[in-house]
Amino acid sequence: MGITDREVLLNIGFKSDGLVPTSEFRDLPDLKVGDVVDVFIEKQEDALGQLVISRKKARILTAWNNIEKSLEEDAIVDAFVKRRTKGGLIVDIFGIEAFLPGSQIDVKPIRDFDIFVNKRMEVKVVKINHTNDNVVVSHKVLIEKDLETQRQQILTNLEKGQVLEGVVKNITNFGVFIDLGGVDGLLHITDISWGRVNHPNEILKLDQRIKVVVLDFDEDKKRISLGMKQLEAHPWDSLAAELEVGSRVKGKIVNIADYGAFLELRPGVEGLIHVSEMSWSQHLRNPSDFLKIGDEIEAVVLTLDREERKMSLGIKQMTEDPWTKQDLLSKYAVGTKHTGTVRNMTNFGIFLELEEGIDGLVHVSDLSWTKKIKHPSDFVKVGEPLEVVVLELDGENRRLALSHKHLEENPWDTFETVFTVGSNHESTIISKNDKQATLELPYGIEGYAALKHLVKEDGTVAEAGEKLTFQVLEFHKDEKKIVLSHSKTYEVVVEEPKKEAKPKKEKAATTSNNDAEKSTLGDLDALSALKEQMESAEKKKAAK
Secondary structure, eight states: OEEOSSEEEEOOSSSSOEEEEGGGGTTOTTOOTTOOOOOEEEESOOTTSOBEEEHHHHHHHHHHHHHHHHHHHTOEEEEEEEEEETTEEEEEETTEEEEEEGGGTOSSOOSOGGGGTTOEEEEEEEEEETTTTEEEEESHHHHHHHHHHHHHHHHHHOOTTOEEEEEEEEEOSSEEEEEOSSSEEEEEGGGTOSSOOSOGGGTOOTTOEEEEEEEEEETTTTEEEEESGGGSOOGGGGSOTTOOTTOEEEEEEEEEOSSEEEEEEETTEEEEEEGGGSOSOSSOOOGGGTOOTTOEEEEEEEEEETTTTEEEEESGGGSOOGGGOTTHHHHTOTTOEEEEEEEEEOSSEEEEEEETTEEEEEEGGGSOSSOOOSSGGGTOOTTOEEEEEEEEEETTTTEEEEESGGGSOOTHHHHHHHSOTTOEEEEEEEEEOSSEEEEEOGGGOEEEEEGGGGBOTTSOBOOTTOEEEEEEEEEETTTTEEEEESGGGGTOOOOOOOOOOOOOHHHHTTOOHHHHHHHHHHHHHHHHHHHHHHHHHHHHHHHO
């Protein structure tokens, strides 16, 4: 009926007109006299007898009625995106703000919500909470409905070997999920490229459109396996025909294992360099001691199988075999002296590396002239240097016999004149067992004494750690063995009691008393003689 700056006069057919603030008509900037609008009657008469009406409440009630009707009828509603909020978007439907969750915007993950602000989109009401006056809408349900039709069509026509175009939907460390237009397929990391791929994101990016081929399809589980490398010929098929055993190739180290390293000649073509083919040295080490990932090197083809697509390579072949060098015989001639590094040892000896690829054996018996070495580790440790002299060289069989003790002359030639039979020497008892004692003689050599020769002049037996005078009984130069006695130094040797022979059953029964008497008298005579001998020795000692 009329419009002022502050109010709008409305006639609803009552005896009086109603006034509504102009602010409630902001959504109708072109409002003019004669237009028809909806209002809500709050009071027919207030205290002043005036009609109280509201267009805002009418809009709200109408909006909720429309929202509820849309939910019941599963109707499509036009929405305006007002702003972004935590977890989604705020949209306007029928003048009411509703929440559009980020997961309900599209079937694929949305990384940037801002691109939808101030734009219109179709949605469906999926939930109403009257308590909090909250409305939740979804745009995804509309897409899914359209995609379901496409999905069924794709699955119906799907077959192995079919080439399709898709969009990268998600990237994981094991592969990539490709959206084929309503249905997803998995492109495994091993099917992305013929070359080695550490992570799919090295080659593919999100939202990238690519072509793939269907490798397998499980209709029941609706699983689709896809391949990308299969769209290209295998790189092994394009290898040059000139490539053969003995050829030199260049490449990049792409992987290192305990047993060797893999050299990539081109994406999809790799060769194994076994650790034994990395150095002429016979002592296998860790491949990482020679190479690291990313190294670009040259190698020699050792074996090549085009059908199995396998190749073995070597890098030690890039240098000359040290055993075939012309100066080998003169450099390691018998009698020459060298210093090597202990690389390995066994019970019988030490393996010494004189240079890369040239190893020799030092037998445990060739470590020392004087010491009896039970195990080489008692003499030297792995990694330590050791000076040696060459005893024997066999170039054909790659054998080198070495010795450490031959750096010096055989001292046993001199010991023969020092430790003569009957000579006395100060010695220390190192150890004892149930048969003999081991002695430490002058010059650091070892000798041996039977237990009966450890009896001292006072009748006691010498123990380990005691230092006494010993007399040489035997000297064996070839066996490097010296037998000694302490008891001999005072000329009294106590014989070990002989084990009594077990009498035969028949004779034991017929033994006479006379035989027993003779045996007893014989023992008495022996003891008497021993007593006289000991008394005589004591008198001599007292006289001295």
